[in-house]
Amino acid sequence: MTTSQTFQIAVVPGDGIGQEVIPAALAVLEALQKHVGGFALRYEHLKAGAGVYQETGEDMAAADFARCGTADAILLGAMGLPGVRLADGTEVAPHLRMREVFGLYAGVRPVKFYPNTPGRLADPRAQGIDFIVLRESTEGLFYSHRRGEVIGDAEARETLRITRATTEKLFDVGFKLARRRKARGGKGRVTCVDKANVFRAYAFFRKIGQERAALNPDIQFATNYVDAQALDLIRRPWEFDVLVMENMFGDILSDLGGGLVGGMGMAPCAELGDEHGLFQPAHGTAPDIAGKGLANPTATLLSAALMLDWLGERHRVEAMTVAAGRLEAAVHAGFAGGRIKPAEFGGPHGTADITRRVLELIAG
Numbered sequence: 001m002t003t004s005q006t007f008q009i010a011v012v013p014g015d016g017i018g019q020e021v022i023p024a025a026l027a028v029l030e031a032l033q034k035h036v037g038g039f040a041l042r043y044e045h046l047k048a049g050a051g052v053y054q055e056t057g058e059d060m061a062a063a064d065f066a067r068c069g070t071a072d073a074i075l076l077g078a079m080g081l082p083g084v085r086l087a088d089g090t091e092v093a094p095h096l097r098m099r100e101v102f103g104l105y106a107g108v109r110p111v112k113f114y115p116n117t118p119g120r121l122a123d124p125r126a127q128g129i130d131f132i133v134l135r136e137s138t139e140g141l142f143y144s145h146r147r148g149e150v151i152g153d154a155e156a157r158e159t160l161r162i163t164r165a166t167t168e169k170l171f172d173v174g175f176k177l178a179r180r181r182k183a184r185g186g187k188g189r190v191t192c193v194d195k196a197n198v199f200r201a202y203a204f205f206r207k208i209g210q211e212r213a214a215l216n217p218d219i220q221f222a223t224n225y226v227d228a229q230a231l232d233l234i235r236r237p238w239e240f241d242v243l244v245m246e247n248m249f250g251d252i253l254s255d256l257g258g259g260l261v262g263g264m265g266m267a268p269c270a271e272l273g274d275e276h277g278l279f280q281p282a283h284g285t286a287p288d289i290a291g292k293g294l295a296n297p298t299a300t301l302l303s304a305a306l307m308l309d310w311l312g313e314r315h316r317v318e319a320m321t322v323a324a325g326r327l328e329a330a331v332h333a334g335f336a337g338g339r340i341k342p343a344e345f346g347g348p349h350g351t352a353d354i355t356r357r358v359l360e361l362i363a364g
Contacts (some may be wrong), residue, residue: 005317006040009307010071014049016285017295017351018077024297025075025304025353028327029126031362032308036326038319039312044071050081050092050285053173059094064076069102071276076280077300082287095278096145099137103273105166106173107135107250108306109282110268111237111257112299115336118262118345121234126260130186134174135250137271139166142247162201162246164208171212173272178219186241189220193229193245193253205246230256254282265296265344268303270310277314279307293350296342301331301358330361333344 013022028043045068048060068074080091098104113119113129120126144158151157174190182188192209194202207225213221224232226249232240233256245253258267264283270279280282281299288297305327334340339357341347349357 004038004040004319005315006042007072007311007315008040009043010068011043011045012048012068012074012076012248013045014077014079014288015051015081016078016097016286016287017283018049018079018285020295020351021281021292021297021300022075022077024351025300027355028301028358028362029304029308031104031328031359035362035364036319036323037251039317039323048094049079050084053092054081054084054291057146058095059092062124065094065097065101068098068278074276075304075307076278076281078281078285080285085287089341090145095280096142098278100145102276102278103138104137104271104276104278105136105248106170106270106272107133107137107254108173108177108270108272109133109135109250109254109257110302110306111254111261112259112266114266114332115342116338117266117335120262121237125236125238128238128301131237131257132177132181132242133250133254134170134172134242134244135254136162136166136245136247137250138247139163140247140249142251160199160201160246162205164204167205167208168212169274171209171244174242175212175219177183178242179216181241182219184309186217187220187239189222189241190216191229191240191243192221192223193226193243193249194223194228195249196223197225208327209244212352226253229253229335230292233257233260259281263296263344265299265342266302268299268301268306270303270306272310277307277310279303290323293352294343295351296344297351297354298331298340298342301327305331327358330358333361 013019046064053059143158143161144232148158178190196203196206258264267282269282305324308320341349
């Protein structure tokens with residue numbers, strides 16, 4: 001008899017369509033436990049976000065935040081609502097605090113073309129788009145979150161911060177990702193994206209990237225200025241593999257990547273640290289469609305696959321890696337076979353329809 005290892009997952013749906021796509025992910029995760037086996041997930045459902053802030057005056061109860069820190073992984077929906085702002089005019093964003101407190105420095109944002117989705121480029125090579133934006137998520141310009149200042153209503157200042165310790169770890173994650181992708185037939189290439197020709201901080205970032213590249217000679221290394229990279233993501237996105245960049249640049253270019261492969265409903269995300277992992281779709285709360293059952297859960301399902309893969313590798317549970325692959329394969333097969341046609345792309349399928357079809361494919 002095989003004993004299944006059990007993992008505690010903090011589940012935080014958040015606001016808007018987060019309340020719809022997270023149940024879809026949980027249904028799929030339950031199916032994978034049944035059909036693959038070898039692991040078990042236990043969920044702790046927690047509240048956070050703009051809705052909670054409206055009700056209680058805090059974005060997340062301290063006890064719930066602490067529970068996220070003791071969980072094996074965090075599965076998050078989306079945060080924020082129109083018109084709900086803090087006194088300084090910024091959005092309610094407890095997930096940004098999670099990044100800082102839990103040290104989630106490596107934001108892994110895959111960008112991959114799926115069949116029968118509305119790719120935005122006419123070139124047939126665009127069907128080969130498959131790269132990762134690796135976004136540093138605790139420093140850069142986002143280091144200034146809650147630290148910026150407005151002086152006399154005449155001037156505003158924010159501070160960008162890049163440290164050697166975090167940047168070394170970020171590039172090491174990038175080379176590890178590239179090596180793992182190379183073993184599966186990928187390009188084995190890391191590109192440092194920066195603005196080293198203008199700012200000392202980015203020159204420092206590039207210098208550290210070059211140092212880590214010297215320790216990883218089996219992986220190709222290149223550099224690109226962020227403006228040129230934005231251009232290249234339109235001209236030749238199929239040529240890239242792992243793009244490593246500062247926080248704000250990663251925030252922007254990962255959304256551009258989502259647009260290249262159809263939309264943010266196709267954009268999963270893993271935010272990783274040395275001890276913690278948070279998994280969420282990269283999209284927002286989509287208040288215009290919230291509650292209508294139209295949300296595309298694909299990004300959340302793929303984020304759940306990233307969670308399984310991370311837990312499986314971290315804890316050496318092969319069944320979880322297998323389950324992650326099965327989920328990714330089911331999503332791909334659903335699009336390739338025309339069984340998944342999201343309303344996001346003008347199709348007839350809402351959240352429940354897509355979830356049901358993925359469950360059917362998982363069951364075989």
